[in-house]
Amino acid sequence: MTDIADWQGSVGRNWAAEWQRTDTSFSGLTPQLLAAIEAEPGNRIVDIGCGAGEVAIAVANGRPDANVIGVDVSPDLVAAAKVRAGNLANLSFELADAAAWSDSRGAPDLYVSRHGVMFLNDPHAAFARLAAQAQPGARLVFSCFRKPSENIWAKAIVELLPDTPGTPAAQYAPGPFAFADPVRVRHCLAGWREVALKPIDFAYVAGAGPDAVAEAMALFQRIGPSAFALRTLPPGERHAFEKRLLALVEAHHDGARVTFSAAAWLVTATSDYSNG
């Protein structure tokens, strides 16, 4: 589980420090998400859980006549996004819980998100609220992970961890896999119609370039299940885990990149709210 407090604290700080590497990790997915966004109309656009802003910046650059707002709950990520965006006149970022946020420009006509929405605390209520404040017929386009067994970047790392008895996280608790189940996604999108889920398989690029292995190790030290393990394991176990992690990364190095199979849903929907 990764909740708002995590994103407002160390998890958000780590993502802000690592935005170049996390953008690289999504590089097999992002062009497909951006193509799906490009196919949608919309001039008042909101990026939900925008993080360091790659998608919001790309959308704002691609639609000079549109106005884009990125909303995120992490102060470090919003700060990173602002620096990164420079002076793009049609783009701004707001620090807020997207579930409670209102758009001061008026009703949005397009919501987008790259892997942000599965961290919403109560997505059913949040999506109902987002639909209610949108233009009738507003569109929604987001990506999220499918199940862990199809996401080897996570599954292979979890398998390296020592068995630690504990309470398993609730299946739908906010986190990277909270939207893996299509039935759950459709349930959360009550208030939206024409809900469609398209599977996308992509290469999760953990590292690239001349030091791809070192890049991947740097990413995994701060992001994902390995980062949590490295923070919490006792020193002896941590060292052994790091050695197993390095062997895994080396085994996934093809000479140019370190990649793992990853699986996402590309979800689209239309707001069913008629504004009265």
Ligand SMILES: C[S@@+](CC[C@H](N)C(=O)[O-])C[C@H]1O[C@@H](n2cnc3c(N)ncnc32)[C@H](O)[C@@H]1O
């Ligand atoms: C996996 S990251 C993805 C970030 C960004 N969309 C990207 O693709 O790089 C999830 C993002 O959702 C944000 N987030 C989590 N809960 C949120 C909430 N309730 N409201 C707004 N943003 C939230 C986090 O701070 C984080 O930036």
